[in-house]
Amino acid sequence: MMNLKEKVYTVVKTIPKGKVLTYKDVAKRAGRPRAYRAVGNILNKNVDPKVPCHRVIRSDGKIGGYRDGTVFKIERLRKEGYLK
Numbered sequence: 001m002m003n004l005k006e007k008v009y010t011v012v013k014t015i016p017k018g019k020v021l022t023y024k025d026v027a028k029r030a031g032r033p034r035a036y037r038a039v040g041n042i043l044n045k046n047v048d049p050k051v052p053c054h055r056v057i058r059s060d061g062k063i064g065g066y067r068d069g070t071v072f073k074i075e076r077l078r079k080e081g082y083l084k
Helices: 002-012 023-029 037-044 070-079
Strands: none
Touching: 002 023, 002 037, 023 037
16 A cells, blocks of 8 residues: 555656646545645655656645745746746
């Protein structure tokens, strides 16, 4: 059985380029709808480039944090066509 971290990474790996999910969406899809803060903490520790955690944003539409810095997250989302 997968732990929450594995479930979160599995969900985030399915987010297509140019699209985003919220931390809450990821928590729901991972089977733990109220664990959205845990999702943020898990993604903040991610070092695997195969897990596109820059594609996860806050429910209010704001970008949210990013391990490599918010500016880098915005830049990556722009390159993928999510932001203009």
